[in-house]
């Protein structure tokens with residue numbers, strides 16, 4: 001730590017006074033009994049949605065493939081239990097808009113009959129990296145920290161760009177959430193094995209596991225599990241939001257910064273979440289696809305907050321029924337309070353990337369009307385990216401999107417630190433969301449205009465060419481005609497001459 | 506697209522807040538001023554109290570009237586506490602026995618011309634309390650340098666009569682401030698080694714001639730430390746400012762003690778402490794980055810020392826802060842934090858590929 005850091009403390013982010021992680025984090029993990037119905041979404045990852053391979057009325061078994069990956073960046077979807085497909089259609093998306101999106105609805109029969117494992121059990125280290133990646137892809141593993149990037153293409157990318165270090169994210173810095181904490185406590189061996197498999201798949205020679213220092217049990221369990229693996233290092237990191245962000249974790253663990261606009265792989269590191277590692281262990285060792293995960297259910301309105309092992313696609317209302325509600329929540333959030341999305345209602349299914357469901361009371365959300373910015377600089381001090389949120393916001397409000405972009409709008413993580421600390425409750429990150437959408441829309445618009453312009457240009461050129469060709473053709477024809485006429489004339493003249501000659505002869 | 510038509514979904518994250526609202530911040534600042542203020546009342550008697558009350562009431566009234574004019578409901582905006590704080594800070598920087606209309610003019614000036622004409626809280630370029638103080642000093646130099654010796658505090662009613670101008674202040678009680686005294690002595694050609702600095706012996710407890718709330722240096726500094734521990738301000742501005750007063754003062758005094766006041770006197774006198782912890786740290790008129798704040802604080806301190814030493818006015822803090830306020834936009838434009846993953850010029854940092862370990 002340099003003198004600058006010493007004087008300024010950790011220079012970025014926020015430290016929520018009360019992280020609300022307890023008591024939920026300390027309650028033993030519970031397994032949720034099977035509900036009557038599951039709605040398994042087809043798009044649970046970034047990339048193309050999966051393509052259903054089952055029909056309505058068909059019976060499926062636990063772990064059976066129900067939708068296949070479509071394209072390079074995609075992930076297949078498997079049935080979390082046994083039952084009959086009752087519908088393939090649209091349900092409400094886990095998004096505040098309440099827009100519909102495609103899902104496969106399964107009426108469970110309660111038998112929870114397992115299908116065949118995807119692949120036979122083998123020693124993963126006898127497989128080639130490509131084969132390991134294939135198993136990860138087949139199991140539908142995506143980044144479980146919330147980014148939901150399919151894990152197999154990421155590993156392949158790491159291999160291609162010759163990454164040397166795996167960064168394993170055990171940060172889980174969002175208040176309320178403890179699902180990663182729980183995975184590390186109860187499945188530390190699986191996590192470490194997953195890390196080793198991933199090192200094999202990516203060719204990395206070193207792994208650094210960053211765990212926030214407010215999780216001593218997890219750190220102890222992981223230390224124990226990592227004993228004997230010299231290439232895996234468990235590193236406590238300061239509990240500070242957004243420590244779970246790739247860029248911040250990389251900086252803290254390696255001292256390096258990921259260049260703006262580049263991927264972490266460009267500096268030789270690849271970041272994966274601890275829950276993802278545990279899922280990779282199961283996928284590669286025993287051929288178990290990703291069809292359930294640990295979800296933290298927390299918030300003031302929850303009667304028995306804690307971590308729950310739940311099938312993916314369970315409706316939030318069923319999950320809340322399992323943990324019980326003390327009062328009607330004022331807001332439902334999927335994810336953590338800093339970056340999570342508010343849900344329109346409880347008839348929304350969970351997805352692979354969902355690490356937490358929060359049922360917050362009115363007292364916990366405290367929406368205050370915004371007032372004028374008092375230039376206190378709190379947002380500047382909080383921004384982990386070194387941006388000037390107050391300036392960005394002013395530019396956006398003035399409609400100067402290009403200036404906002406020049407000042408790093410693209411670098412904004414949308415982490416919400418700035419809005420969290422603002423005493424005037426200026427909706428900073430909300431403005432940035434809006435502006436990013438707007439910039440994207442404008443870029444699309446520009447692309448479209450350019451495309452149409454290109455088309456118009458091409459059309460103009462074609463017309464010009466055609467006109468030119470017509471003129472040329474006409475000229476050619478005229479020339480030909482002239483030549484013909486000349487020839488005919490000549491022939492006629494010579495003929496007449498001949499005749500004349502003949503006549504004279 | 507205007508700010509109004511932009512849909513700011515209240516449902517967007519974050520779903521939590523630090524909980525510290527503007528009013529809470531302002532009230533905490535006010536709270537840290539209470540000890541120094543009460544001590545000032547004790548020291549200078551009830552005229553000080555009445556002046557304080559009048560100044561704050563005028564500041565609030567000025568704000569309310571402007572907001573009304575602008576067609577906004579003043580009640581919720583007055584609650585943000587910024588006008589209260591402005592009036593309070595102004596009162597602390599006034600001569601304790603100044604007549605009532607000084608408080609009225611100053612208070613009104615601070616919130617109307619000092620703040621609301623710029624567009625209200627957050628938009629003013631200059632610190633409202635300091636600009637009002639300078640306006641008063643320039644317009645009413647006699648009343649604004651009418652200092653009293655802290656002794657024989659009059660009763661509440663007598664004090665009120667003094668403030669209202671019905672009882673003349675006994676001549677024996679008026680005096681110059683320490684810095685003012687040094688200034689006149691130097692001007693008269695008396696060097697500082699042979700001058701008798703009034704009230705110097707009492708400096709440490711603040712029982713000396715001076716503004717209502719500025720003399721109790723230790724209580725103000727304690728309030729400042731409280732602000733630091735509550736993380737309402739950071740060390741950058743106050744430390745830079747005090748250092749930039751103390752260092753040149755110490756050098757000057759070492760070189761020529763007959764011409765330059767020593768650094769402890771500089772720090773303990775006038776508005777140095779109040780300025781460093783409460784005035785220069787004003788969010789609105791100081792830079793928003795840490796580095797910018799250091800530059801700003803250094804500028805405030807250095808200018809204070811220069812004005813005190815070479816300028817025509819004995820007290821430099823208010824002028825120094827205003828001058829630096831004018832530079833704040835430039836500082837903010839020039840000094841920016843480096844964006845993560847970019848160079849200082851804003852270009853994306855270069856990618857160092859390969860197997861470096």
Ligand code: SF4
Nearest residue numbers: 383412413415416418
């Ligand atoms: S949301 Fe963006 S601007 Fe705000 S603190 Fe996070 S990175 Fe900085």
Ligand code: SF4
Nearest residue numbers: 373374376377379422
């Ligand atoms: S935190 Fe809010 S009030 Fe403070 S400078 Fe940023 S936007 Fe302005």
